[in-house]
Amino acid sequence: MLKRLNKYISETGYCSRREADSLIEQGHVTINGAVPELGTKVGPDDIVSVKGKPITPSKADKTDRVYLAYNKPVGITCTTEKKVKGNIIDAIGFKQRIFPIGRLDKPSEGLILLTSDGDIVNKILRAENAHDKHYRVIVNKPVTSEFIHNMSNGVPILNTITKKCLVKQAGKFGFDIVLTQGLNRQIRRMCEYFGYEVTRLTRKRIMHIDLKGLKVGQYRHLTEQEMLQMNAALKHSSSEIQ
Structure with a gap:
C-alpha cells in the first residue's frame, strides 16, 4: 500500500507532517x-x-508510539531545535525522539503534550476540530465584569476577530479562559487590546487531559483511559494539512 511521503515520515515519529513537508522541500x-x-x-x-x-516505519498498532503530558516551566522554548538554549527536548531529556503538539510561549507555563505520533499532531491542532484548552491568567490590574464580557465576545487582533469563548473571573487579578483557537500569543494580545498586561499564564488543560499530579518540570505518560478518550475525540478529526 502506497502512502504520501509526509504521512510516512510523520508516522515514524520523526516529526509532524508540516515539518516533513519542510524537510522534503529543503532536499x-x-x-x-x-x-x-x-x-x-x-x-x-x-x-x-x-x-x-x-x-x-512505526508499528501499525501504534504500540511503539509515545504520548506525554509535560508541565512546562517558564523559560522553556517549545522547539525541537537543539541549538536553541532551553529547548523543550533537552528540558525533558526523554530517550526517544518526540516533539511538542503545538506551542506554549516561553514566558508561559503549564500543560503541553509531546508525542512520537506525527499524525495526531495535526488532528489536535487543526482549528476546525475545536479541541478546547483551559488557561488560568493573572493580569496587572483588577479584572472587571466589563473586561470579562469583552474578552468572551471576540477581540480584534492579528487582522481577525477571535472566536467567542468562555471567560470566568478567578480572584481580583485573575480569570479562567477556554479557547478552541491557537493564534500567536492570543491571550496576551487579547488582554493588551483592553490595556491589561499578563503577568502569569498557565495552561491547565488540553481537551480532557490536565495537570493533576504533575509538578512544574515533570512529565508523565498519558494513561490508557486518556488515550481511549483522545482517540474517541479525534475519530472524526482530519489530520490533513490545508
Whole structure:
C-alpha cells in the first residue's frame, strides 16, 4: 500500500507532517537514494532517509508510539531545535525522539503534550476540530465584569476577530479562559487590546487531559483511559494539512 511521503515520515515519529513537508522541500529527504518531490508516494519496500539516515516505519498498532503530558516551566522554548538554549527536548531529556503538539510561549507555563505520533499532531491542532484548552491568567490590574464580557465576545487582533469563548473571573487579578483557537500569543494580545498586561499564564488543560499530579518540570505518560478518550475525540478529526 502506497502512502504520501509526509504521512510516512510523520508516522515514524520523526516529526509532524508540516515539518516533513519542510524537510522534503529543503532536499533533506531521499527515497532509495533519490530526492523526491512533494506529494511523492512511498511503498513498503522503499528506503526513506532523512538527512542521510534511514528512518523506520512505526508499528501499525501504534504500540511503539509515545504520548506525554509535560508541565512546562517558564523559560522553556517549545522547539525541537537543539541549538536553541532551553529547548523543550533537552528540558525533558526523554530517550526517544518526540516533539511538542503545538506551542506554549516561553514566558508561559503549564500543560503541553509531546508525542512520537506525527499524525495526531495535526488532528489536535487543526482549528476546525475545536479541541478546547483551559488557561488560568493573572493580569496587572483588577479584572472587571466589563473586561470579562469583552474578552468572551471576540477581540480584534492579528487582522481577525477571535472566536467567542468562555471567560470566568478567578480572584481580583485573575480569570479562567477556554479557547478552541491557537493564534500567536492570543491571550496576551487579547488582554493588551483592553490595556491589561499578563503577568502569569498557565495552561491547565488540553481537551480532557490536565495537570493533576504533575509538578512544574515533570512529565508523565498519558494513561490508557486518556488515550481511549483522545482517540474517541479525534475519530472524526482530519489530520490533513490545508
